[in-house]
Amino acid sequence: MTTTEPRIIPMGLALNEAMDIAMGLDEKVFLLGEDIAEPSGGVYKITKGLSTKYGTHRVRKTPISEAAIIGAAVGAAIAGYKPVAEIMIMDFIAVCLDQITNHAAKIRYMSGGQTTVPMVIRTSAGAGRQFGAQHSEMLEAWAVHTPGLKVVVPSNPADAKGLLISSIFDPDPVLFVEPMLMYWDPQYACDVPVGDNRIPLGKANIVREGKDVTVISYGKQVHDAVKAADILAGEGVSVEVIDLRTLVPLDEATVLASVSKTKRAVVVHEAVTRCGFGAELSSRIHEELFGTLAAPVARVGGQNTPVPYAKNLETAFVPQVADIVAAIKSLNK
Amino acid sequence: MTTTEPRIIPMGLALNEAMDIAMGLDEKVFLLGEDIAEPSGGVYKITKGLSTKYGTHRVRKTPISEAAIIGAAVGAAIAGYKPVAEIMIMDFIAVCLDQITNHAAKIRYMSGGQTTVPMVIRTSAGAGRQFGAQHSEMLEAWAVHTPGLKVVVPSNPADAKGLLISSIFDPDPVLFVEPMLMYWDPQYACDVPVGDNRIPLGKANIVREGKDVTVISYGKQVHDAVKAADILAGEGVSVEVIDLRTLVPLDEATVLASVSKTKRAVVVHEAVTRCGFGAELSSRIHEELFGTLAAPVARVGGQNTPVPYAKNLETAFVPQVADIVAAIKSLNK
Amino acid sequence: MATTNRPDSPDRETLVQMYEIQSKIKTTDERFRSMLTSGQIQLIYYSPRGQECISAGYAVHLRPDDYVVTIYRGLHDHLAKGVPMRELWAEFLGRSTGTCKGKGGPMHITHPDSGLVVTTGIVGSGIPIANGFGLAAQLSGTDQVTVVNFGDGASNIGAFHEGMNMAAVWKLPVVFVCQNNLYGEHTPMSMSTGVEYISERAAAYGMPGVTVNGNDPVAMWHAAGEAIARARAGEGPTLIEARTYRFYGHLMGDAMEYMPKEERKAAMAADPVPAFRAWLLENGHATEAQLAEIEDKIVAMVDDAVEFAMNSPEPSLDELYTDVYEEITK
């Protein structure tokens, strides 16, 4: 295969490649997490093959001890390693948040810059598989509220790969949120360049240009935003779709330039709306562009409820394409 | 002393009274936390005397095991008790967040309403005593982002008492955030009614009426807002100050009525600004009152940094009266 | 099947009752798996096959007002504690008639009427919560006992440690049942755990700890009986490590490459449920007709529950917003 031909792979494989490349480039990179070594290569198989290639000292199965996992990563990072810790499902960060927020995030600051914590916490997240209230949440807002953490949420395999390599070599702790439903679903597969194609943190992607409304999203919801844009294109509404890719650092310039042009914005995410990242972004847009907007920034997010189990309720919890379409239309009144 | 004479007491005592009253009223109320029993009555002496009065079975000293503290409260609450758990300092909720967010908050929902978790988590919070990055944070935004939790932050002794009694008898889990600096500082003491004077959750307090700008705050910053209003009154600007008292449930009606009148709003809190509660409130105000505002809602919050130790830096981290004044003035341009 | 030959052994009625529970679990599990395999239903499913004797062994000592806390792999505990079959199936299938109106799902089965008070999906988190039930009983002066179930993997998480210590210090009437099936997800216990026997950890809290063959119903009955009696008498908590095996890996669809084939084969060959059945017959504790009747009744019960659940409606969409708080709150 030559690199010019498209190479359509799912996000799970792209993430695997990213870790493979990083481990090949730098022996200080190592992985730790529950079940990540062979023969299973992780419950979602994201680390498949890596322990065979790099050894179980660098692809480390751990006890079910999330605080110990993150703590070990913090210490090793200070000592010069670049650990990539896996927390299987995002809701579980609640059992180890102290290590993430009080330690990984604050140590550079508390030491006056003497000790740094270059590590990545990979975690899978999102509803849609009827995993219930304790296995379905998107909790990126907690991390965005925690100075010292960077926060990345890729929306497609190519970005996932490029952003993960950048995150691993970033000098600061990164919470890397992987939309669980996208791992192996071929509908989300895309062309992923071979090799070390990094995507810088803090650079949003204008997925689709438009002139009437800007929809700002990240993760899986970017696809729904594009679908909404498709629907509305048929009705003569031109929708610009921005994929933030990283929430911290935030590419505010790209967002503001777009909204300055369209004068209308919708922020879409799956996380609970109340105090979600949409609130932050909506506030900033209003602060910066007040008086130039044609409508208030709309937020389309998860319902302000735990994630329910029954399929119909779960679907109603998660923002749908129709909700995005409705929100956009409400701004055009 | 008759109840008509003012009875000026500090917040620490008012909280003690609230627990005393609740325990006297209902034997299902009990307290648990580190060091809360006699002879010390807690590191901040908030539970002073209560173990002597009610016994150490109802005022329970615990091991340093925050997850076990909250877990025990969750189980006892389901079994019909009304536990009041103390987490000494708010940053420590990171070690037990799983019990708070995945359990206390979600159990009513996950059980379809069969099991309920009427409990209170009291915690002290805030910077200003040079306790450094791990003992100074306000983290209420995490809880506001967690459906199932109620969130209360009192700004004065009378409210603290009235709100705490209501919280204890509330049917749902309440995170009750006590601004540490206000416990015993006489400048924050006020007249506190004797007896069971409850203040309902979800009812904001218009601390000061005004017509030009609405400042919305909670906790200790309410006092700074009033000081800012005093300063600006001298310059002919009439500031309305709203003390939210509870963030969940939120008294949106009072906020919107006020801002509809003043057309200008500033949200003030000590927590980190990024993804803080101010973002939620700012977004909601813009969503509801778009086109009628004279200026964008301003946010005055903690800096987007960990809390530094050095006095001058710590002071610069925390929003000050001058910052509120400046924010208000910026809206009047 | 090796059972201890102690004089204070369970009577016939108890033995048959234990078999009935085991059989109910096994039959229900088999139905779930066959319906999943055939595609009739779709859900995340953690089979408890192989672990039946543990739940049966403690459950027969419990009163309806005793509490049980369990985990995502909890079907055996749910059934043993008496969660009704129809509502259980309906909850697994996300129906409005489920124990939790379809809102909790299999990982969060709750049925206070039968004392099944918490099912949690976070490893180890039920342990501190169980203490709360124990504390409530202690404060109320009732002699209710709480049994909390968890896996071998859970014994490595912080909540286990904090919960065990608090229970010991407060002498809570809680029985900690570690269902040691030798694996936590895809990781064998030996790769994750510093001790050979989880029960050794009890000493770190000054708590009695015992390891028992979890596939031996009578041995489990003895261990549970002693621990429950201790708790009921106010003498404090006990850790029981019940050694067993998961026949079907971590969850439905698990390729099980990490489980040595021979090991699994041997475990399944020693399937404790038919072994107990044979032992009951051999020792004259039950007749073939009696057991067949029980089994038929269970099959009918499962048939009925499946039909009930399949014909039940989904929850209404309003249910999304209820039960977040007592009142619907913005």
Next chain:
Amino acid sequence: MATTNRPDSPDRETLVQMYEIQSKIKTTDERFRSMLTSGQIQLIYYSPRGQECISAGYAVHLRPDDYVVTIYRGLHDHLAKGVPMRELWAEFLGRSTGTCKGKGGPMHITHPDSGLVVTTGIVGSGIPIANGFGLAAQLSGTDQVTVVNFGDGASNIGAFHEGMNMAAVWKLPVVFVCQNNLYGEHTPMSMSTGVEYISERAAAYGMPGVTVNGNDPVAMWHAAGEAIARARAGEGPTLIEARTYRFYGHLMGDAMEYMPKEERKAAMAADPVPAFRAWLLENGHATEAQLAEIEDKIVAMVDDAVEFAMNSPEPSLDELYTDVYEEITK
């Protein structure tokens, strides 16, 4: 002072070095307390007085490139590991010349050049982090050792359990030093802890555990030496419980009503630092002149550090925004 009379005892030089460390801690602590009492300085202060021998006993075995992790009550560990006096004082006083530019403060002293890599204010949280240092050494194939210090109270928190187990399973070169001063804040250990000796908990991880008189420098030296040698040789972690006493309660200003007066009086009467001094002289390990010279040097060093710190400027306000990330980030 009772010391074991073993043949492999520390040599004269080591004994004097231990005394020097103890004396440095004691003198520094006394200066802090007197300046706090007189109101010259104001800060939250956790006195390590009484616990000097523990830090001295392990520190003399360590190389500069070995790692130490400690807690808010860490002054003794900081000094023992060689954090320079001036920068230490300046950090306590929140000055720009402090180890952390005044941004961390006493609870977060960090000085990688001396191997003092983490000081944390969250009970128990240093334990899992120490494993990370141990893992780094193990992966790099160096023979660096990590010593992590924590209190008796910390042995009840989840992080202790998770960290101990992981260290044992991975055979990390980490020495866990539980400085058991019998209290966690205002709560005596017996009211919060299921075991009498914290070292008993080591067995729950298959790790060696030992209790030592933390006020006996030679006994502590032996225990630490063995554990550090084991770790350095790649033989895995050890838990050392060093029994001691906090002379001044939890923090400055503590009314100490919860500490029996007689108990405290007896502990202070047995003050290990003068006791060790007397023992050194009695046994001819040092001369009065030699020790007096050391003490004078320390007083001068503290005088100098205090002056340095008091005359140092506060950090500049820009420092608020630096070190959040490598680059200033919105």
